[in-house]
Amino acid sequence: MVALTLLALAPLALASYSSNLVYRSPSVNHPQLAIPIHRVHRRSLHSVAHHLRKRQEVPMDPLGPFPQEAAPSTGDEGYVKYAGADWSNAEYIYSGSVNFTHSVASGDPDDKSLLIWTRAEPTQIAAVDVPVCVSYAVYTTADASGTPVTSGTAYTSYDVDFTVKVEATGLNALSLYYYQFANCANSTEKSPIGRGRTAPGADTPVDQVGTQRFAVYSCSNLPFGFFNAYGGPVRKESVDYVIHLGDYIYEYKNGDYGNGTSIGRVPLPDKEIATVSDYRTRIAQYRADPDLQENHRIFSWYTIWDDHDVADQAWKAGTANTNDTAFGCSILGVCFSDRKASAVRAWHEWQPMRQIAADDKLRIWHNIEFGKLFDLSLLDTRNYDRDITDLYYDTDYIGMLSATEEARTLMGKDQEDWFYSTLDASVARGATWRIVGQQIVFGALNYTGLGTSETFDFDAWDGYRANRNRFLQHIYDNSIDNVIVLSGDSHANWVFEASLTKVLGLNSSDTRGQLVEFAGTAVSSPSPFGQTLPLNTSAIVSEFLVAANPDLLWSEGFYRGYYELHVSAQNVTANFFALPDILTRNSNEFQSGSFAVLAGTNQVQRPAGGGVVAAGALQAGGY
The missing domain is CATH 3.60.21.70 (Alkaline phosphatase D (PhoD))
Structure with a gap:
């Protein structure tokens, strides 16, 4: 197995999971369809603990026992998963290379927001049981330069096929925007620049909407x-x-x-x-x-x-x-x-x-x-x-x-x-x-x-x-x-x-x-x-x-x-x-x-x- 590369990150954790809407789609209220974010978070932390213990990079006592730990099990996608309890408020993310394998996409625009999408596949895919973190930014410039209109981070994982779907908010109606994703661990690894267009507001007069x-x-x-x-x-x-x-x-x-x-x-x-x-x-x-x-x-x-x-x-x-x-x-x-x-x-x-x-x-x-x-x-x-x-x-x-x-x-x-x-x-x-x-x-x-x-x-x-x-x-x-x-x-x-x-x-x-x-x-x-x-x-x-x-x-x-x-x-x-x-x-x-x-x-x-x-x-x- 490829060595797991980890990068510690402050507790952005659950917020960055939540900002990726694919964990909540198609329905957070239906267990067979939604991905429980807290469980993905907990599994990630426990997997890191397991990894660090194996490498003896941290003493065992501070982590305590793992009474809920099960033997590694393989899910339907063929990746190793670990069960267990949360052990820290910290978060670790994958810090290897990422491929934006399927470019970018945008959709479902309204007058104030736009959904933007990408897929961020890690190159060390066989080892990843911690989240991949991507940043995103939305601009008014075609080359995605200058100060972004809005920006943020989102986590993804094999649970959602490494897809990322976030809502870019605070936008103006009937306007063109340009957006780009990047690897949080290496900002030089960027997706192609996408373009999206917002819709008019419900009360916009016909002459302002145009054709x-x-x-x-x-x-x-x-x-x-x-x-x-x-x-x-x-x-x-x-x-x-x-x-x-x-x-x-x-x-x-x-x-x-x-x-x-x-x-x-x-x-x-x-x-x-x-x-x-x-x-x-x-x-x-x-x-x-x-x-x-x-x-x-x-x-x-x-x-x-x-x-x-x-x-x-x-x-x-x-x-x-x-x-x-x-x-x-x-x-x-x-x-x-x-x-x-x-x-x-x-x-x-x-x-x-x-x-x-x-x-x-x-x-x-x-x-x-x-x-x-x-x-x-x-x-x-x-x-x-x-x-x-x-x-x-x-x-x-x-x-x-x-x-x-x-x-x-x-x-x-x-x-x-x-x-x-x-x-x-x-x-x-x-x-x-x-x-x-x-x-x-x-x-x-x-x-x-x-x-x-x-x-x-x-x-x-x-x-x-x-x-x-x-x-x-x-x-x-x-x-x-x-x-x-x-x-x-x-x-x-x-x-x-x-x-x-x-x-x-x-x-x-x-x-x-x-x-x-x-x-x-x-x-x-x-x-x-x-x-x-x-x-x-x-x-x-x-x-x-x-x-x-x-x-x-x-x-x-x-x-x-x-x-x-x-x-x-x-x-x-x-x-x-x-x-x-x-x-x-x-x-x-x-x-x-x-x-x-x-x-x-x-x-x-x-x-x-x-x-x-x-x-x-x-x-x-x-x-």
């Missing part, structure tokens, strides 16, 4: 190709923030869904992931992609998860192949509840997002008030409390439920009630727009006639029609306009106008209870009518779908990519970008479509897309 620009992503699957889409806005400096709608990773082993052998992108570990160690390893591998890493470094993110961040077809009590009730814990050797807890822990360790509610370990749904310009409501239509979904063997049953079960829910009652109240509050406070970020396609999409076994995707909102109708009924009854829904998951591009009047067969010219949906394609995951088909065949499928679905204005499934959402007081514009080649890392992209919604109209500006798109199919005549 806000977002890149919207979903579904990056490593073996299918390179994450070129993440590099687009970095090269163009075309956005201010990022919204990620989930499927940040995929859980499969190589070959089960995508084979990355030929392009050197075999997922690690090469198995279907199920444990904390598995999820950490997989996320770390994805985060090594240079375009994803640079996007995180340059832009502040708002992030939610989707099913593959846990496992395929996740719902509140299982996934496609892990369901404790149906299968016990025989699949992958892990109970679903444990697998989900592992995925949630790793997600919170690696994402610069806040813990939304201390007493709710799975809550990621929350609302951000972007001045008087808009509310951004981020939902969880997957993992929080949704009813059983299409698990491939129950498709007919789920189809029957979707058509008949009035209580069926995607969100669960608590989230659904909160969501409607949030929409009402947005109107009451005078916000111009209500933007809803969620995982799955909202609009009705009938595939009948394509030769598929399914007429609808019952894993999307089509499988929860009563919930969709309640949402539309609420905005209809309360005259809530300017609602824009953002969707991911489907690996294809869609623009819908979803309307209660059409659902209920009412006057179709009535745009009350109507919203516009922008659904984006994947970063790399394939569409069933996309990458595996010739371009002209994919276009024919899109033409069929827009003809068969009157609420569907644009369909495109061939290209991978992303879209940019530009929000102003007058309109919301969605510019879609396509990546022709993801089998090599490159900067090629083109704009495949552009759609605008004028404030107060609740519909896409006519003709849709200006009557012309560079890929896919529009409603006849540009509708």
Whole structure:
């Protein structure tokens, strides 16, 4: 074992543990998810005592006996751990070299603060049972020079995969900041300089908020190709923030869904992931992609998860192949509840997002008030409390439920009630727009006639029609306009106008209870009518779908990519970008479509897309 290098430090200890939010996320109140800081602190002190006694650097008597000491035990990450009682108010930290292995990231900004993130891996990792200490500082200068706006220290350890997530406070609204981490024991060892942007305050007038620009992503699957889409806005400096709608990773082993052998992108570990160690390893591998890493470094993110961040077809009590009730814990050797807890822990360790509610370990749904310009409501239509979904063997049953079960829910009652109240509050406070970020396609999409076994995707909102109708009924009854829904998951591009009047067969010219949906394609995951088909065949499928679905204005499934959402007081514009080649890392992209919604109209500006798109199919005549 490498010799343990220690550096004594005054009792910053518990404060420096507490400042690293990953110890408290996703929930300090749930032992299976939170890391008890006092135990990590005590273990660290006891480990040092054990080490010093072995080296005879301190006499044994002053330390006293160790009645609680147990033999070294190996946890699931393979590191030596010691139990025992606290013996001192002092603290020791690791004083060897540190690698900032995954650059930096920022996220979840509000008008006064920003979460900043890094990973500080010690080079003597096998010996470390004391904390790694990192300092951080936030500046207004791009080279991170001068007097910092705020600074501090934070501890990390193998308990949280050496990740560090701190809240930089005392910041000004709508401002750019630059931040950097350093090794406390050697200040010359520094992370790359990150950049982050705060949000406007809730009461900021629309003219002061101006136009806000977002890149919207979903579904990056490593073996299918390179994450070129993440590099687009970095090269163009075309956005201010990022919204990620989930499927940040995929859980499969190589070959089960995508084979990355030929392009050197075999997922690690090469198995279907199920444990904390598995999820950490997989996320770390994805985060090594240079375009994803640079996007995180340059832009502040708002992030939610989707099913593959846990496992395929996740719902509140299982996934496609892990369901404790149906299968016990025989699949992958892990109970679903444990697998989900592992995925949630790793997600919170690696994402610069806040813990939304201390007493709710799975809550990621929350609302951000972007001045008087808009509310951004981020939902969880997957993992929080949704009813059983299409698990491939129950498709007919789920189809029957979707058509008949009035209580069926995607969100669960608590989230659904909160969501409607949030929409009402947005109107009451005078916000111009209500933007809803969620995982799955909202609009009705009938595939009948394509030769598929399914007429609808019952894993999307089509499988929860009563919930969709309640949402539309609420905005209809309360005259809530300017609602824009953002969707991911489907690996294809869609623009819908979803309307209660059409659902209920009412006057179709009535745009009350109507919203516009922008659904984006994947970063790399394939569409069933996309990458595996010739371009002209994919276009024919899109033409069929827009003809068969009157609420569907644009369909495109061939290209991978992303879209940019530009929000102003007058309109919301969605510019879609396509990546022709993801089998090599490159900067090629083109704009495949552009759609605008004028404030107060609740519909896409006519003709849709200006009557012309560079890929896919529009409603006849540009509708």
